[in-house]
Amino acid sequence: MKLYHSIGPNPRLVRMFLIEKGIELPAVDVDIIAGENRQSPFLAINPSGSTPVLMLDSGEALAETTAICEYLEELHPQPPLIGSTPEARARTRMWTRRIDLAIVQPMTHGFRAAEGLPMFKERVRCLPQAADDLKATAREGLAWLEARLGERPFVAGDALTLADIVLYSFVEFGALVGQGLDAGQARLSAWRERMASRDSAKATA
Template sequence: MKLHTSIGPNPRVVKMFLAEKGLEIPFVTVDLMGGENRREPYVAAVNPAGQTPALELDDGSCVTEITAICEYIDERHPSPPLIGTTAEERAATRMWTRRVDLKVCEPMANGFRYAEGLRLFESRMRVLPEAAPGLKAVARDGLEWLEGHVQGPWIAGDRFTLADVLLFCFLDFGATVGQPLDPGFGKLTAWFETVKARPSAAASA
């Protein structure tokens, strides 16, 4: 396997997931700023969606989308489990990962793309600058919801999972692009600092 990677929170999710697993695989750096991910040969040979990361398997095929990549890695290397070892654990992880993605990560990322990242993305995708403030507010609302509903030390309860990796990588990114975590969210702030102290956070930065 090898990982086609670049700057940004999405590739970092997979790199942190790999670090949690103790796995080292070759990285191929894609020039995101230069638009390498949006042209040949990348879109033909690696990911027609023109996005990073992409996990290239030994047979040359590629798995894209961070949740699919991480689930594949977890199945191939089940220890330590970051999705779950039972149907119930896997369902809980997928539920919280989906909630984190929809309520926080997606609106946060698009809020950035339509505002601070506008010059980079306006020639690559449809951008809606007028939507940026609302999307950032939606991401904050999602964090407020999480603050009130997270029960355990980790997002999915008593297990450190993909949901934690996903949220941490996006919150760490958000802090650099004008969307810092509100310190008034005490549980999430404490959670963030705990995850930040994990070796995988530094290894994936």
């Protein structure tokens, strides 16, 4: 197998997942700034033009971060990052989905509609008229999560899961594009510090 990756939070989260699993794969850098992912050689691998992509030994290409991580978990169940029981897997998937809908999607679209507009306007549909509302939605999602994190060390409980890796990748991305954590979000800030101390975070920074 090999991984096609680039800059950005989605490729970062898959690289973090690999490191936490102890999996090493050859990697191919894709220059998304130059639009390499929107040109025919890469589009033949992934018609959506997104990164990352996991190329299987069979020649099949797997795109979409959750699908890639789920596949890697199936191949390498230890250490479990999605879960070792049906309940744990359901819990991880629940929180991962909540983070995706409430934070990742509005944050990403808010960036593309504002700071990222010059890069993305000719590549995907952007909504500059909705930029402020999209960013506000992401802030509300983070505030909602702050209120529900409680004293848990990780999003889904006592152990690191895919939900934490997804959230951390986008919290760090948000900090770079003017959508960082609010100063009063003490629980998320402490969680972020715990995540930043992990080798997987340091290696992909």
